[in-house]
Amino acid sequence: MKSLILYDSLGGNTVKVADTIERSLLKSMSCQMIKVEKELSIDLFEYDLIFMGSPVIDWLPTNTLMSFVKRKMKEYNSMGLIKPSSPIIPGKFGISFGTFAGPHIGENEASPMTMWLNSFLQHLGYTTLDQWLVVGKHNKNPEINKNGRLGNIEDRPNEADLLYIENKVNGILSSLSAWNHN
Numbered sequence: 001m002k003s004l005i006l007y008d009s010l011g012g013n014t015v016k017v018a019d020t021i022e023r024s025l026l027k028s029m030s031c032q033m034i035k036v037e038k039e040l041s042i043d044l045f046e047y048d049l050i051f052m053g054s055p056v057i058d059w060l061p062t063n064t065l066m067s068f069v070k071r072k073m074k075e076y077n078s079m080g081l082i083k084p085s086s087p088i089i090p091g092k093f094g095i096s097f098g099t100f101a102g103p104h105i106g107e108n109e110a111s112p113m114t115m116w117l118n119s120f121l122q123h124l125g126y127t128t129l130d131q132w133l134v135v136g137k138h139n140k141n142p143e144i145n146k147n148g149r150l151g152n153i154e155d156r157p158n159e160a161d162l163l164y165i166e167n168k169v170n171g172i173l174s175s176l177s178a179w180n181h182n
């Protein structure tokens, strides 16, 4: 399986999760990790297992990641690759992940972001297996890290958060054992 971690991170929290995914994946398969950029040129269909991650910004992914997704949708659509019913392509899997501070309504303000990314992957015909959300302190508004809906999140993501992700990767790889990881 060829795997890809495509992510964005504005303040450094989400890259910690991406790094953890990469480290865990590398124990059993090769993996490419790319921070998304406006003009990134890549063919996602070359990858069998795609992790897409972002900080939650106003409930959604970053503008850079959303612009990338919209551009790829247009491109793949013009190539006839976005089909009615989005037929499932066997052996193609996706997972969305991200970090969020949840200051107002907790995880409810983060799940639109992972759903948005998973919807994109599903449009391509990828089967989305999960969505992983990790708490990450607000880098621009530190005051909110003490009194938001999630309580004190000043040290997040912490070791336990990253261990949670490592375990999740191990679980996913076990569930994909029917596919050759190499």
Ligand SMILES: Cc1cc2nc3c(=O)[nH]c(=O)nc-3n(C[C@H](O)[C@H](O)[C@H](O)COP(=O)(O)O)c2cc1C
Pocket: 008, 009, 010, 011, 012, 013, 014, 015, 054, 055, 056, 057, 058, 059, 060, 099, 100, 101, 102, 103, 106, 109, 110, 135, 136, 137, 138, 139, 140
């Ligand atoms: C401009 C801005 C908007 C944000 N909007 C949300 C939001 O809607 N919901 C949320 O839970 N967290 C929100 N956050 C908090 C970030 O999602 C969180 O701190 C995340 O861990 C940042 O990741 P990064 O360091 O990889 O950029 C926002 C942060 C910023 C800077």
